[in-house]
Amino acid sequence: MEKISPEKFFRYRSCGSFDIDPTGKLVAFVTNISGAPDLWTIPSSGGWPTQITYNGEIVSHVSFSPRGDVIAYQKDTQGDEQHYIRLITPSGENDEVAVKYDGAQTHFAGWDEKGDGFYVCSNQRNVAAIDVGYFELKSRKVTWLVQDDQQNALQCILPDKRLVIAHFISNDNLPLFVFNPKTGKKKEITPAKGVPCFSGSVSFSKNDKRLYFVTDAGGDVPGIATMNPDGSDFRFVLQGRWEIDNLTLSHDGRIGYYSENRAGRFRPRAYDLARGREVPFSVGKLLATGLTFITGLSPRIDKSDRKMAMVLNTCDSPPSIFVMDLKSKKKALARVTFNDPVGVPKSIFKSPELVSFKARDGIKVDGFFWTPADESLKPPYKTILWFHGGPQAQEIDGYNSWHSFFNSQGYAVFAPNFRGSTGYGRDFNLRIVKDWGGECYYDCKAGMEMLIERGLSRRDRIAAVGGSYGGYMVLRAITHDPDYYRCAVEYFGPANLFSFIETVPPSWRDAAIELVGDPALDKEMLEERSPALHTGRIKAPLLVIQGAKDWRVAKAESEQMVAKMKQSKKHVEYLCIEDAGHGFHRTEQKILVMQRTVDFLEKYME
Numbered sequence: 001m002e003k004i005s006p007e008k009f010f011r012y013r014s015c016g017s018f019d020i021d022p023t024g025k026l027v028a029f030v031t032n033i034s035g036a037p038d039l040w041t042i043p044s045s046g047g048w049p050t051q052i053t054y055n056g057e058i059v060s061h062v063s064f065s066p067r068g069d070v071i072a073y074q075k076d077t078q079g080d081e082q083h084y085i086r087l088i089t090p091s092g093e094n095d096e097v098a099v100k101y102d103g104a105q106t107h108f109a110g111w112d113e114k115g116d117g118f119y120v121c122s123n124q125r126n127v128a129a130i131d132v133g134y135f136e137l138k139s140r141k142v143t144w145l146v147q148d149d150q151q152n153a154l155q156c157i158l159p160d161k162r163l164v165i166a167h168f169i170s171n172d173n174l175p176l177f178v179f180n181p182k183t184g185k186k187k188e189i190t191p192a193k194g195v196p197c198f199s200g201s202v203s204f205s206k207n208d209k210r211l212y213f214v215t216d217a218g219g220d221v222p223g224i225a226t227m228n229p230d231g232s233d234f235r236f237v238l239q240g241r242w243e244i245d246n247l248t249l250s251h252d253g254r255i256g257y258y259s260e261n262r263a264g265r266f267r268p269r270a271y272d273l274a275r276g277r278e279v280p281f282s283v284g285k286l287l288a289t290g291l292t293f294i295t296g297l298s299p300r301i302d303k304s305d306r307k308m309a310m311v312l313n314t315c316d317s318p319p320s321i322f323v324m325d326l327k328s329k330k331k332a333l334a335r336v337t338f339n340d341p342v343g344v345p346k347s348i349f350k351s352p353e354l355v356s357f358k359a360r361d362g363i364k365v366d367g368f369f370w371t372p373a374d375e376s377l378k379p380p381y382k383t384i385l386w387f388h389g390g391p392q393a394q395e396i397d398g399y400n401s402w403h404s405f406f407n408s409q410g411y412a413v414f415a416p417n418f419r420g421s422t423g424y425g426r427d428f429n430l431r432i433v434k435d436w437g438g439e440c441y442y443d444c445k446a447g448m449e450m451l452i453e454r455g456l457s458r459r460d461r462i463a464a465v466g467g468s469y470g471g472y473m474v475l476r477a478i479t480h481d482p483d484y485y486r487c488a489v490e491y492f493g494p495a496n497l498f499s500f501i502e503t504v505p506p507s508w509r510d511a512a513i514e515l516v517g518d519p520a521l522d523k524e525m526l527e528e529r530s531p532a533l534h535t536g537r538i539k540a541p542l543l544v545i546q547g548a549k550d551w552r553v554a555k556a557e558s559e560q561m562v563a564k565m566k567q568s569k570k571h572v573e574y575l576c577i578e579d580a581g582h583g584f585h586r587t588e589q590k591i592l593v594m595q596r597t598v599d600f601l602e603k604y605m606e
Helices: 284-289 401-408 426-430 439-453 469-480 497-503 506-516 523-528 555-567 587-605
Strands: 018-020 026-031 038-043 059-064 071-075 084-088 096-099 106-111 117-122 131-136 141-146 152-157 163-167 176-180 185-188 199-204 211-215 223-227 235-238 243-249 255-262 265-272 307-314 317-325 333-335 353-358 364-370 381-387 412-417 457-467 487-491 542-547 572-577
Touching (some): 199 243, 223 243, 381 439, 412 439, 497 506, 542 587, 572 587
Antiparallel strands (some): 106 117, 152 163
């Protein structure tokens, strides 16, 4: 089977943040058709897309005003994540800066009900805190409402303009508060005060005047809960075996749309909140091909609750926009954008096998295993052990251009959802806390050993590959288990946990100490778990790729690892991409990174 070049493989059209206008006639969305993530529009009935921004930078958080006459969106510069907010008309005119503070992160946080202005969250006053303000369109000024030492995340706006706010303490601890702009006071409404819990996707229902949200308060698995805005009468509406994500309410507040996470396989669902029962919500024949919501992207609904826009994907088709007519008898679903790679055979893209195995301490762990696209290749396969990022994130069964490209080059890919991953309940998720590179690494090795025992992989042809936390796991793997890996590729991962904690964004510092460890109290553990301090153990050739503008994991982490490797006279190659941040978003960046990666793998995995 002829190998496909990165040039052809990665010139597909991605689909990122999106919104549908109040009339349901127009969809605005982010795509890289131009080579970089810019803002485009397309009729909800389908047609030819129109590019309306030409920033050449990363655009995100697209939102129509309630009047539909203007679109708010975020952008940064070369992936530095110093976001600011711009406004543009749907026709592409009057593209202008609305809120920008140099050296600060400023996020769009939602329009007011009439569209007279919108809310913002920013650390412009204090880099270690997040304030909440209101931007009035007429005056073009921000009035700051919430200014304290907390990291405030605006969840929803009540009809009387009180704000429901979450305090970000950690990924698993987000207590809820109601802020009254008239009095300047906050009242905690967390379901179980003083007990850490996750609460998100908070919405106010016009139907029964209650809040609905996703939470794991009082349980291990997140479900849909409800309570009054003052925090009284808390109860679960829907809670079961599987985690629930991305709750979106209809405008009348009667129906809740959400995704159900079945071990990394997401399914769209709907629930009648008014009647307390499931609502048929089928995506027809497409469901049989593994159609799934994109995690982190909730559906968008027009003002009349007729048209719903969603980003869906399958294992063999990239994220695309679909629009459903919610009021038609059959709830007709139409595909609006078509993003498939051109000239790449569909046979390349396979649904992975969901494998389950026992960790060394006996707990059950899942993972996904993709076999090479060339079916003439027989096991045992050359295998990439892929460590996902986060670490509190999840490998899912959906379109994955990176894994599919590796498959097209003759490699199998094993991607385990090691302890600390989301999707398996709160207890499993918290097992990563202050155990970076510990039992989670042994979970991954146990999965590899299972594949070897099944004859699917071979012990002398395993490559460790991953980015961000996954990059850290790559470095941990080759220092802790030097004889197990033939080679390794690491993207923008922490190398020294001491310097990593010191250089994370100030607003993340406390959460990082809680998650990773305290440099003073956990010194011995952090020393043992810091790969840059143990480069003398490494035997595998290593390729390191880093974005110069990375705001999350400083470039100095990669440079430190490379310098230590050279001092230890180990084989290391380094590529720093000057216009990239934490991740590679431009088409040309992806092509460059994957070409260097496969060239490196081909050299050392043969």
